[in-house]
Amino acid sequence: MIQIEVPVPRFRPSGLRSDEDTIELLRRLAKLYPDEVIAGILNRQERKTATGERFTANPVGSLRRYRNIPRYQRRGGEGVAGGPWGGVMRPAEGDSFAVRGTVTHR
Helix, strand or coil: CCCCCCCCCCCCCCCCCHHHHHHHHHHHHHHCCCHHHHHHHHHHHCCCCCCCCCCCHHHHHHHHHHHCCCCCCCCCCCCCCCCCCCCCCCCCCCCCHHHHHCEECC
16 A cells, blocks of 8 residues: 555645725725625725625625624605605605606695
């Protein structure tokens, strides 16, 4: 019987890490916007995930949870994203709007 010893490389985790600048930006944006909006902002800045992919809401949320960054909480009565256009979804006094094909006047 012949014995041959072949060295086998040990498994080492790749140690993929997100850029610290991206994480710091995520910390600031998470106070103001939901994950979907943050993903769009990061993509417009041409930032990539640790694996080199474009950001979507899923990797933004995963990174936020992994880093214990609280998610965006919409304040009541401030429109779609709580931005400066509070009440975007509410019609102004006296405006008409359609609901399922009927017109309602206020």
